[in-house]
Amino acid sequence: MAKKSEIDLLFARSGRTEWEEVGRLQGSTDLPLSDPGRSVVRATVTHITLTHPDLALSTIVCAPDEASTETARILADRCGGKTKVCPGLGAFRLGLWEGMLEEELDERFSKSYRQWRQDPSSVNPPEGETFFAAEARLLAALLKALDKQVGKCVGVVVRPLEYGVLRSIMHRMPTSEVHRLIEDGPMHERRLLELSVFRTALDELKASA
Numbered sequence: 001m002a003k004k005s006e007i008d009l010l011f012a013r014s015g016r017t018e019w020e021e022v023g024r025l026q027g028s029t030d031l032p033l034s035d036p037g038r039s040v041v042r043a044t045v046t047h048i049t050l051t052h053p054d055l056a057l058s059t060i061v062c063a064p065d066e067a068s069t070e071t072a073r074i075l076a077d078r079c080g081g082k083t084k085v086c087p088g089l090g091a092f093r094l095g096l097w098e099g100m101l102e103e104e105l106d107e108r109f110s111k112s113y114r115q116w117r118q119d120p121s122s123v124n125p126p127e128g129e130t131f132f133a134a135e136a137r138l139l140a141a142l143l144k145a146l147d148k149q150v151g152k153c154v155g156v157v158v159r160p161l162e163y164g165v166l167r168s169i170m171h172r173m174p175t176s177e178v179h180r181l182i183e184d185g186p187m188h189e190r191r192l193l194e195l196s197v198f199r200t201a202l203d204e205l206k207a208s209a
Helices: 035-051 066-079 102-108 110-118 131-146 160-170 175-184 196-208
Strands: 006-013 059-062 082-085 153-158 188-194
Touching (some): 006 035, 006 160, 035 066, 059 066, 059 131, 066 153, 102 110, 131 153, 131 160, 131 196, 153 160, 160 175, 160 188, 188 196
Parallel strands (some): 006 153, 059 082
Antiparallel strands (some): 006 188
């Protein structure tokens, strides 16, 4: 049971889209779930209900894209809670890289792309959002969405990159771990957290700006 100062958070990454199925970098491009992606989300939600039979979500805040909102609705159908779209949780804008195949990026911009894979904070995609600006936006939006949810059980659904970023913050890991947390980790994670974890991370970002 959560303490009065904690939130019982279920973080979930949205299902895959057709672009992701073929290895195309999506960024902030708004796409629906692919059929396989939808099947994986349903299987994941079933796993969540079996692993956490006590789970009763009061609210599910989600990114505004179609894949995230549908993932949130599927979760709500099984675990309860009203879905609330939060524009500030939207995906990082990757500029001219959006829509490109990852193998094409590796061929044309090998050094930059591989560096971005090793640590997404170290490279700014051309005409894209800087990592630190996007991270600050994400944290500010999350804190605002969760401000009145202390003591409750809340779901958070975001795109894969944002899921990796939030997990790295929760586990106090460097940004060089973001892609590993996306690819090697589970599609969901439940944790009791103090909001101060995210507030401190945002304050540190602002101080370093």
